[in-house]
Amino acid sequence: MFHLQNNRKKRKLLVLFFFLFSLILLSLCDTLFLANDPNKTNAGYMMAAPSSHFPFGTDRLGRCIYSRVLAGAKTTILSSLILVLITMVLGTFLGILAGYYGGIWDFIIMRIADIMLAFPQMVLAIAVAGILGGSMINAMIALGIAGWTLYARLARGKVLSLKNEEFIYAARLGGNSNTRIMFVHVLPNLVGELIVNASIQIGSVMLGFAGLSYLGLGVQVPKAEWGSMVSEGLSYMQQAPWAVLAPGLALFLTVVIFNLFGEALSDYMGIRKTEDGE
Amino acid sequence: MENSVLSIFNLYVSYGKKAVVEDVNLELKQGEILGIAGESGSGKSTLLKAILPISSSDMTINQGSICLKNTEISNCSTKDLRILRGRKIGMIFQNPKASFNPIRKFRNQFIETLKSHGKYNKDQFEEQIFSVFQKLSLSDAKRILDSYPYEMSGGMNQRIAIALAVMLEPEILLADEPTSALDSMSKSLVMDELIRLRDEFHMSIILVTHDMHVVSKIADSIAIMKQGKIVEMGLVKDVIANPKEKYTKSLLQAVPQINIRYVEECENTENPMLVLDKICKEFHNHTGVLQAVSQIDLQLKSGEILGIVGESGSGKSTLLKLIAGLEKASLGVMTCREKDMLGKRKKEDLRNIQMVFQNAVDSFNPKHKIKQAISESLKNLCGMKSRQSREEKISELMDLVGLDQTLANRYPRKLSGGQCQRAAIARAIAVQPEILLCDEITSALDVSVQAEIIQLLLRLSKERKLAIIFVSHDIALVTHMCKRIMVMKNGKCIEEGLTQNLIEQPKEEYTKQLISVFL
Numbered sequence: 001m002f003h004l005q006n007n008r009k010k011r012k013l014l015v016l017f018f019f020l021f022s023l024i025l026l027s028l029c030d031t032l033f034l035a036n037d038p039n040k041t042n043a044g045y046m047m048a049a050p051s052s053h054f055p056f057g058t059d060r061l062g063r064c065i066y067s068r069v070l071a072g073a074k075t076t077i078l079s080s081l082i083l084v085l086i087t088m089v090l091g092t093f094l095g096i097l098a099g100y101y102g103g104i105w106d107f108i109i110m111r112i113a114d115i116m117l118a119f120p121q122m123v124l125a126i127a128v129a130g131i132l133g134g135s136m137i138n139a140m141i142a143l144g145i146a147g148w149t150l151y152a153r154l155a156r157g158k159v160l161s162l163k164n165e166e167f168i169y170a171a172r173l174g175g176n177s178n179t180r181i182m183f184v185h186v187l188p189n190l191v192g193e194l195i196v197n198a199s200i201q202i203g204s205v206m207l208g209f210a211g212l213s214y215l216g217l218g219v220q221v222p223k224a225e226w227g228s229m230v231s232e233g234l235s236y237m238q239q240a241p242w243a244v245l246a247p248g249l250a251l252f253l254t255v256v257i258f259n260l261f262g263e264a265l266s267d268y269m270g271i272r273k274t275e276d277g278e
Numbered sequence: 279m280e281n282s283v284l285s286i287f288n289l290y291v292s293y294g295k296k297a298v299v300e301d302v303n304l305e306l307k308q309g310e311i312l313g314i315a316g317e318s319g320s321g322k323s324t325l326l327k328a329i330l331p332i333s334s335s336d337m338t339i340n341q342g343s344i345c346l347k348n349t350e351i352s353n354c355s356t357k358d359l360r361i362l363r364g365r366k367i368g369m370i371f372q373n374p375k376a377s378f379n380p381i382r383k384f385r386n387q388f389i390e391t392l393k394s395h396g397k398y399n400k401d402q403f404e405e406q407i408f409s410v411f412q413k414l415s416l417s418d419a420k421r422i423l424d425s426y427p428y429e430m431s432g433g434m435n436q437r438i439a440i441a442l443a444v445m446l447e448p449e450i451l452l453a454d455e456p457t458s459a460l461d462s463m464s465k466s467l468v469m470d471e472l473i474r475l476r477d478e479f480h481m482s483i484i485l486v487t488h489d490m491h492v493v494s495k496i497a498d499s500i501a502i503m504k505q506g507k508i509v510e511m512g513l514v515k516d517v518i519a520n521p522k523e524k525y526t527k528s529l530l531q532a533v534p535q536i537n538i539r540y541v542e543e544c545e546n547t548e549n550p551m552l553v554l555d556k557i558c559k560e561f562h563n564h565t566g567v568l569q570a571v572s573q574i575d576l577q578l579k580s581g582e583i584l585g586i587v588g589e590s591g592s593g594k595s596t597l598l599k600l601i602a603g604l605e606k607a608s609l610g611v612m613t614c615r616e617k618d619m620l621g622k623r624k625k626e627d628l629r630n631i632q633m634v635f636q637n638a639v640d641s642f643n644p645k646h647k648i649k650q651a652i653s654e655s656l657k658n659l660c661g662m663k664s665r666q667s668r669e670e671k672i673s674e675l676m677d678l679v680g681l682d683q684t685l686a687n688r689y690p691r692k693l694s695g696g697q698c699q700r701a702a703i704a705r706a707i708a709v710q711p712e713i714l715l716c717d718e719i720t721s722a723l724d725v726s727v728q729a730e731i732i733q734l735l736l737r738l739s740k741e742r743k744l745a746i747i748f749v750s751h752d753i754a755l756v757t758h759m760c761k762r763i764m765v766m767k768n769g770k771c772i773e774e775g776l777t778q779n780l781i782e783q784p785k786e787e788y789t790k791q792l793i794s795v796f797l
Contacts, residue, residue: 166641169604170651170705175628175658188645 009268016261023254024081027073036064038071039222047240057242059233065246068224072247075136075225077254080206083140083147088198091148092190095155096182100163110156113149121146122211129217136225139218143208150201151194158190192269200262203255210251226251281308282347283450283482284329289342289352291321291328298324300506302342306450309480311472313497313514315490315529317724318695321506322486326452328352329484330367331359347449365395368443372455374436378427385423388442395446407445413478414441414471432590433464437471444475450482451475457492461589461751462795469496488724490533494518502526532725536754536781536793550577551745552601552631552713557610559596559769570596572769573610580712581743583736585760585777587753587792593769594749598715601747602633614713629659632706633715637722638698642690649686652705659709675704679734696727700734707738714738716748720755732759753792757781765789 026033035055042062050057056065098109116124121143128142162168163186171185210227212218219225226247233243284306291299299321306312314322328339329351344352351362363369371377378387388407392398399406404423411419416437427435436456443451453472457465473496475481485497493500493514500517502510502525510523521527554576561568571593578584588594599605601612603623612619614630635641642651652672656662662671673683679700690698699719706714716735720728736759738744750756756763757777764774765788773786784790 166635166637167643169599169602169633170635170641170702171643171654172604173602173628173633174651174655174705175625176654185643189643 009264013261013264013268016257016264019257020261023073023257024077026070027077030070030074033070034067036067038063038067038224040064047236047243049240050242056246057240059229059240059243060236063222065229065243068229069226069246069250072224072226072229073250073254075219075223076206076209076227076251079136079140080202080209083144084198084202084205086140087144087147088151088194090144091151092155092187092194094148095152096159096186098152099156099159100178100182100186106156109152113152116146116149119146122208125208125212126215126217129212134217134220136219136223139209139212142212142217143205147201147205150197154194154197155190158193159186162186162189196262196266196269198262199265200259202262203259206251206255206258282306283308284347284484285345286329287343287345289325289328289344290340291324291337292340293324293337297340298337298506299328302506302508304501304508304511306482306484308482309476310499311476311483311485311497313493313500314484314486314503315488315493315500316503317488317529317726319505320503322503323454324506325503326369326454326484326486330363330369330452364391364443364446364448366449368446368448368451370436370439370443370451370453370456373459374432374439374456375427377439378435380426380428383424383426384438388423388445391442392445397446407441410441410444414444414474416441431464433460433467436460436464436468440468440471440475444479444481447479448481450484453483453485455487456485458487458489462753463589463791465492466795472496490529490725494533502529528726532729536757548579551580552576552578552614553612554601555611557597557600557612558608559593559600559605560608569769571600571607574771576764576771578713578745578747580745581739582762583739583746583748583760585756585763586747586749586766587751587756587763588766589751592766594766595717596769597766598633598717598747598749601713602631602715603627604633625659629709630711631713631715632709632711633717634699634702634706634719636718638695638702638719639690639693641702642698644689644691647687647689648693648701651690652686652701652708655705655708671708672704675708676701678707678738679704680730695723696730699723699727699731703731703734703738707742707744710742711744713745713747716746718750719748721750721752728755735759753795765792 035053040063042058045054045058045062047060048054048058048062054064054066056069059065059068094109094113098106119127124146125139125142128145129138132138132141168181168185171181176185209218209225210230213225213227214231216228216231219228221228229247230244230251233240233247237244282305284304286302286304289299289302290297302325304312314325316322324337327337329344331337339352342352343350346362346366351358354362378384389398389403392403407423408419411417411422414437416422422430422434422438430438440456456472457468460468469492472483472485476483485493487493497514499512500514501508502517502523504525510517510521510526517526518530521530554574557571557574557576558569559571561570574597576584586594586597596605600607601619603619607620614627617627619627619631642648646654649669649672652675653665653668656668656671662668672686676683676686681697681700681704685693685697685701690701693701702719714735720731723731732755735746735748739746748756748760753763760777762775763777763780765772765780765786767788773780773784773789780789781793784793
């Protein structure tokens with residue numbers, strides 16, 4: 001029964017991974033699937049309904065929404081992945097440092113994290129993006145400035161409990177340097193949990209990007225991004241609902257897939273932990 | 279079959295396809311303590327689980343019957359099981375602290391349990407409890423009820439767990455290794471408690487344990503289990519005095535008894551190698567300063583084996599960590615071969631003093647193979663750069679500690695406790711230390727494995743002139759191998775001396791108590 005359950009979880013994980021992988025592949029090879037140039041305006045087809053030529057219709061400037069959604073996938077998915085990766089690496093590093101050395105390191109790093117967490121994350125991001133001006137890099141900085149705290153706190157907590165494990169004492173007696181203990185003995189034992197958290201986090205980072213772009217603080221026109229497309233289409237939603245629906249649905253589906261994947265991953269890892277402890 | 283409370287007939291239990299219990303027949307009489315003994319993995323806990331399924335597991339009873347007073351209970355519905363649990367069959371567990379919710383007072387937990395079994399009566403509640411506590415000689419019942427589980431020692435928690443199980447007046451009580459997590463003093467108290475249950479309440483008890491000492495002291499009859507089968511059964515006095523099976527004999531031999539090892543070698547006149555002078559260690563916490571180790575003097579010559587005995591919390595582990603350099607001393611002087619050891623340790627200092635920990639499996643990084651762990655020490659401390667020379671050294675070490683060489687390629691969780699502890703010893707002696715610190719290294723192991731580990735340490739000490747500090751709460755074990763013994767209590771050394779003198783003429787009351795448990 002145990003194995004059956006485990007198999008079911010594995011299957012679920014594999015199916016979701018397949019979806020996720022196709023999404024990433026799609027966003028990388030978007031040019032192969034484009035029907036039209038995503039940035040080309042066409043005065044003759046303003047707010048045209050979906051047709052064979054424009055599968056999802058066109059927007060106010062006559063741009064093909066299908067092509068723009070595809071092009072937007074690249075911006076949204078890739079920048080979310082990159083941002084999560086950077087914040088995870090940075091946050092984990094700082095968290096391990098704080099947890100392992102304790103004392104003044106711990107105090108400084110965790111107080112900075114506390115300050116970052118004291119602001120609502122979106123408000124902070126809006127403020128930062130507002131000051132730095134709208135661009136994708138600035139949006140990433142804005143979201144990353146509070147994003148690392150999650151990993152730092154998680155890593156620190158894990159390190160605090162791992163630090164008193166006998167195998168860490170044994171490693172110290174084995175003549176390992178602090179750096180080696182941190183990265184060879186501590187890190188591999190918490191990386192699984194961090195990856196699970198990161199995969200759940202990707203969805204909310206995507207929403208964050210879309211939110212900033214929706215407010216005009218993310219990508220700059222005419223570059224396609226789902227959030228900014230929704231924001232733009234909102235003003236003429238009555239006339240051309242597809243201009244809002246298509247990017248909105250794409251965002252919804254992507255976030256759901258990433259979240260389900262994160263969930264499945266954590267389920268799967270949980271089972272594996274009890275089974276053989278590796 | 280008069281007076282029979284529980285009878286098990288021809289029972290087969292399996293997990294999935296793996297048969298764990300095979301063809302077990304048992305008979306438990308009213309007011310009898312039946313001891314089931316065997317090593318871990320012999321199926322004794324599974325047998326208890328078959329009698330009283332706790333949670334849904336993939337355990338299946340393939341064949342046979344379990345009768346509680348002539349009622350078949352092996353195929354009960356979930357609803358019937360709820361009545362059975364607690365009210366008809368009580369259970370106490372190995373880890374006493376885990377059987378209570380640590381952040382709720384005992385009073386609430388008692389009330390909750392009684393209520394859920396419909397036995398709570400507000401007016402008589404305290405009276406009822408007091409009478410049970412009195413019969414179990416738990417004094418100060420009011421104070422106990424108003425304290426939290428974490429405030430009590432493990433032994434106390436176990437006795438309270440027993441009291442709670444008794445409150446429901448079950449017909450039989452199942453005890454799963456009730457004493458193995460306790461130190462020897464609490465152990466004897468819990469043993470007394472179980473005897474009182476039988477005498478005062480006429481309760482029938484099934485006691486599962488790997489500790490033959492406990493069984494021989496309190497049980498009436500005994501069943502020895504090996505690989506899922508009962509190999510020998512009978513009255514305790516018959517089986518102990520006259521064991522028929524080889525396996526039973528080996529279990530009995532492994533029981534720790536006070537047994538002084540006479541050291542005939544001529545007196546070692548060298549200067550002591552390791553000297554501790556008035557070493558103190560304080561911990562600061564929110565309630566103030568805790569003196570974990572205070573004013574300990576200690577001297578160790580090369581090749582000598584020193585035993586340190588004390589209850590849990592007596593500061594013996596902290597002392598070892600101080601010597602190993604894993605904690606910093608607050609005060610005092612520590613030298614090894616006239617070199618100060620309190621500052622930051624260099625590689626040769628680390629090489630000199632190595633340590634083996636209580637939980638062998640936890641002392642290896644779960645992500646690394648055994649080979650990697652040993653190889654790491656060799657590389658760091660002995661400067662063995664070439665992979666091949668390290669591999670050779672590792673196979674040599676594995677032979678030395680009596681492990682198959684292929685086991686080095688496994689992850690620590692794929693080894694048994696005993697194998698893992700051998701590997702840990704291999705890792706510690708890999709760098710050829712002069713002093714080996716052993717922190718309760720046998721207390722998580724089966725008795726027969728315990729004896730093997732002790733033999734290994736004695737052999738190593740002799741062959742390599744290795745000085746060993748052996749810390750344990752088990753004084754009998756320490757007498758087997760140590761020439762000198764130090765008794766610790768509350769961070770202080772209260773008595774120290776040659777094993778023989780200390781055992782035969784203990785000066786302190788506390789030492790006498792420790793010894794009396796084994797006599």
